[in-house]
Amino acid sequence: MSLFETFNSIAFVVIMMLGLYTLIARQNLVKKTLGLGLFQTGIFLMYITLGVRDDGVAPILQEGAPLTYTNPLPHVLILTAIVVSLSTMAVALALIIGVREEYGTIEADEIATIDRADAEEGA
Amino acid sequence: MNSETSMLPVLIVLIPLVGGVLAPIIGRGIFGWLLALVTTGAATFVSGTLLLFIHAQNTLTPPFAISYPLGGWPAPHGIELKIDLLSALLATLVSGMGFMVTLFSRQGVDDEIPADRRRFFWSLWLLAITGLLGILITGDAFNVYVLLEISSLTIYGLIAMGRQRNRQALTAALNYLVLGSVGASFILIAIGLLYAKTGTLNMADIHAKLLLAPVDATVLTARAFLLAGVALKMALFPLHLWMPAAYSTAPSAVAALLAATATKVGIYMGMRFIFSVFAMSGGAALSEANILIIGICCGAAIIFGSLSAARQPSLSLLLAYSSVAQIGYIVVGMTVGHIDAMTGSILHMVFHALIKGGLFLCAGILIYRLGTTRLEDLAGLGQRMPWVSGAIVVGGLGMIGIPGTAGFVSKFYLLKGLILSGHPVLAGLVLIGSVLAAIYTWRFVEIAYLRPAEDTPLRNGLPFEKFLPVLLLLGASIYLGLQPGAIIDVAHDAAQQLLGGSP
Amino acid sequence: MSESVVLRTIGGMLFPYILVYGLYVQMHGEIGPGGGFQAGVLVAAAFILHSLLFGKELTDRLLPTWLVDLSMSLGVLLYIGVGIVGLVKGSYFLDYSVLDPTHPAHAEALGMTLVEAGVGLTVASVILTMVRKVNGEPA
Numbered sequence: 001m002s003l004f005e006t007f008n009s010i011a012f013v014v015i016m017m018l019g020l021y022t023l024i025a026r027q028n029l030v031k032k033t034l035g036l037g038l039f040q041t042g043i044f045l046m047y048i049t050l051g052v053r054d055d056g057v058a059p060i061l062q063e064g065a066p067l068t069y070t071n072p073l074p075h076v077l078i079l080t081a082i083v084v085s086l087s088t089m090a091v092a093l094a095l096i097i098g099v100r101e102e103y104g105t106i107e108a109d110e111i112a113t114i115d116r117a118d119a120e121e122g123a
Numbered sequence: 124m125n126s127e128t129s130m131l132p133v134l135i136v137l138i139p140l141v142g143g144v145l146a147p148i149i150g151r152g153i154f155g156w157l158l159a160l161v162t163t164g165a166a167t168f169v170s171g172t173l174l175l176f177i178h179a180q181n182t183l184t185p186p187f188a189i190s191y192p193l194g195g196w197p198a199p200h201g202i203e204l205k206i207d208l209l210s211a212l213l214a215t216l217v218s219g220m221g222f223m224v225t226l227f228s229r230q231g232v233d234d235e236i237p238a239d240r241r242r243f244f245w246s247l248w249l250l251a252i253t254g255l256l257g258i259l260i261t262g263d264a265f266n267v268y269v270l271l272e273i274s275s276l277t278i279y280g281l282i283a284m285g286r287q288r289n290r291q292a293l294t295a296a297l298n299y300l301v302l303g304s305v306g307a308s309f310i311l312i313a314i315g316l317l318y319a320k321t322g323t324l325n326m327a328d329i330h331a332k333l334l335l336a337p338v339d340a341t342v343l344t345a346r347a348f349l350l351a352g353v354a355l356k357m358a359l360f361p362l363h364l365w366m367p368a369a370y371s372t373a374p375s376a377v378a379a380l381l382a383a384t385a386t387k388v389g390i391y392m393g394m395r396f397i398f399s400v401f402a403m404s405g406g407a408a409l410s411e412a413n414i415l416i417i418g419i420c421c422g423a424a425i426i427f428g429s430l431s432a433a434r435q436p437s438l439s440l441l442l443a444y445s446s447v448a449q450i451g452y453i454v455v456g457m458t459v460g461h462i463d464a465m466t467g468s469i470l471h472m473v474f475h476a477l478i479k480g481g482l483f484l485c486a487g488i489l490i491y492r493l494g495t496t497r498l499e500d501l502a503g504l505g506q507r508m509p510w511v512s513g514a515i516v517v518g519g520l521g522m523i524g525i526p527g528t529a530g531f532v533s534k535f536y537l538l539k540g541l542i543l544s545g546h547p548v549l550a551g552l553v554l555i556g557s558v559l560a561a562i563y564t565w566r567f568v569e570i571a572y573l574r575p576a577e578d579t580p581l582r583n584g585l586p587f588e589k590f591l592p593v594l595l596l597l598g599a600s601i602y603l604g605l606q607p608g609a610i611i612d613v614a615h616d617a618a619q620q621l622l623g624g625s626p
Numbered sequence: 627m628s629e630s631v632v633l634r635t636i637g638g639m640l641f642p643y644i645l646v647y648g649l650y651v652q653m654h655g656e657i658g659p660g661g662g663f664q665a666g667v668l669v670a671a672a673f674i675l676h677s678l679l680f681g682k683e684l685t686d687r688l689l690p691t692w693l694v695d696l697s698m699s700l701g702v703l704l705y706i707g708v709g710i711v712g713l714v715k716g717s718y719f720l721d722y723s724v725l726d727p728t729h730p731a732h733a734e735a736l737g738m739t740l741v742e743a744g745v746g747l748t749v750a751s752v753i754l755t756m757v758r759k760v761n762g763e764p765a
Contacts, residue, residue: 020305029297032301033301036301036304036305039305039308040304040308043312046312046315050315050318050319073318077265077324079663080265081268081311084272084276087276088272088300088304090756090760091276091279091280091300092301094759094760095279095283095297096297097760098286099293099297102286102290102293103290111294115291115294118291130719133713133718133719137706137710137719140702141703141706144706145699145703148696148699191718193718193719193720194712194719194720194721195712195717195718195720195721195723
């Protein structure tokens with residue numbers, strides 16, 4: 001395992017855990033969403049590290065190009081995963097806009113208080 | 124395989140996909156509903172044809188599965204669709220439930236979704252069904268992740284469309300989005316680790332390479348991440364927290380579709396990965412320690428889900444918590460890896476989808492006519508809506524597992540498998556769960572039949588097109604309870620294929 | 627909408643070049659880094675820049691909302707359509723070689739170009755819609 005891979009392997013776990021922590025610990029819904037994005041970014045880094053070879057080049061067939069190339073498949077997969085993550089963000093933000101319209105706040109604890117008050121009123 | 128059936132596998136996903144893409148363009152007014160009805164009907168027809176074809180071939184030359192190389196690239200390098208009996212059975216179930224709920228929901232959607240959003244509703248609806256069907260028939264691990272996200276993202280949007288009736292739909296959808304995305308990310312990590320280990324994404328190929336290599340930390344980590352992610356998606360206790368809120372606040376048609384299909388597809392993913400990818404050569408897929416942990420989760424799901432169901436304030440929440448318990452039954456059956464238990468598990472998936480789908484449609488009718496499913500407001504329902512409350516009682520009896528209903532057949536196989544494989548404690552839990560199901564069904568009966576009727580006016584009459592799918596679904600569950608031979612046959616063969624390690 | 631003369635002039639000058647660059651990335655994706663995803667984002671970015679500089683109304687006149695809605699679906703339909711040609715001609719879904727039976731390499735290039743065009747169309751319109759929705763139109 002090269003130095004680069006070791007560094008990346010540590011880095012992606014750190015990034016993922018930062019994201020997961022933000023997701024759990026923050027009450028602000030936008031910050032939660034950002035945490036989710038960070039978490040997914042960590043996974044992208046893991047995939048990209050999988051494809052790396054020392055001194056590898058882009059896998060395009062050319063005259064005189066060296067035979068060591070990075071594995072393109074994880075990159076393709078992660079391109080798809082990035083699009084998925086972007087769509088998740090978009091859906092989450094759209095939902096948060098709706099929450100803000102309906103509740104007037106985007107703090108999870110305040111929303112829970114409002115919902116509880118509603119339930120008691122209805123009962 | 125002849126040339127007529129050779130393009131059927133891809134049509135299963137292609138038909139609802141085209142429908143979902145066309146819906147925003149031509150889906151105004153009644154056309155969206157018609158489009159959804161036609162596409163889900165066609166998908167049901169295609170998957171039903173495939174089910175019969177595969178079942179017939181499988182009795183001749185077991186094990187039989189159809190492989191369809193996309194773009195003509197042969198597996199394992201290309202992406203293949205792989206349909207065995209379990210895939211075909213569940214694809215028929217999912218598309219059939221999609222058709223039934225679509226049939227139900229013309230007026231329901233008119234009622235609950237504003238006019239200018241309806242074409243997008245139908246688009247999301249069909250794309251969700253596309254994603255769920257895709258997971259069932261693909262043979263490529265990364266495809267599972269992508270299709271899972273397609274179905275999940277559309278389902279978040281569908282749940283959020285319940286905001287007109289109940290603004291908590293938004294927070295429910297957001298909670299589901301956060302938990303669902305974390306679950307899907309876990310699955311993505313697992314697939315990445317498997318790729319790092321084997322260098323391939325084709326499930327059959329991963330399985331073949333895993334059999335050759337010794338089990339090491341990478342494989343075990345991958346399995347742990349995968350089980351955690353799948354458990355989130357199938358709402359296995361204690362990871363079920365997103366489910367009750369989502370089911371009870373979503374538009375009634377969406378709740379019925381979700382309860383009948385989405386969690387079932389989650390369980391299918393679990394089965395597929397455990398038995399077709401991770402299964403070790405010639406032995407059990409899960410060790411006794413794994414079975415213990417999952418068994419505890421399932422037992423807790425059955426007890427906790429049933430007890431919570433008995434003290435919920437509304438019928439929708441009651442049904443949602445009862446789903447938590449039913450997931451427990453299905454997972455406990457698949458975990459032990461015994462042929463009878465697996466048969467019971469597959470049967471219970473099908474029957475639970477029929478019964479719970481029918482019950483959520485009944486809840487939809489209540490919302491349509493009464494505007495609420497709060498149990499307090501349902502007093503005297505037996506006189507006011509004899510047909511609907513009768514249907515709810517029939518469904519409840521099915522969930523208890525009274526002999527003569529479909530629930531009895533599947534629980535019988537579950538018990539037989541659990542006892543024969545040496546897990547009498549788990550079998551006892553299944554029995555206790557049935558008693559608890561009787562408690563929450565009785566609660567409805569007590570309110571609906573033994574309390575005096577209130578005289579709040581009904582908003583609407585009982586539309587036949589809404590009651591027809593309820594009749595068909597619950598009627599099917601009774602019919603299959605009385606004549607279970609054919610479906611047991613299919614489920615048994617599907618279980619055999621799955622346990623045989625054929626992907 | 628920006629009032630700054632410098633921004634509006636430079637932005638207005640850049641707008642066509644960003645579009646052309648998007649087109650280049652789109653067509654070059656077949657043989658080099660690029661393709662529908664990246665090109666779609668570039669094209670969408672050009673229109674987002676336009677609406678930031680000159681206001682939503684002017685951008686809507688340039689690129690009507692209904693056209694964006696339509697091209698979301700059209701892009702996917704183009705992709706599926708290429709796949710269905712394979713089915714209709716008796717081969718597999720997305721089998722490019724049926725597009726030009728005499729010359730498989732040409733068929734592959736044609737198929738990929740069409741599919742990438744579909745991807746680009748959908749990505750550009752989806753990104754534009756996302757930005758529009760997040761910008762305050764009812765979601």
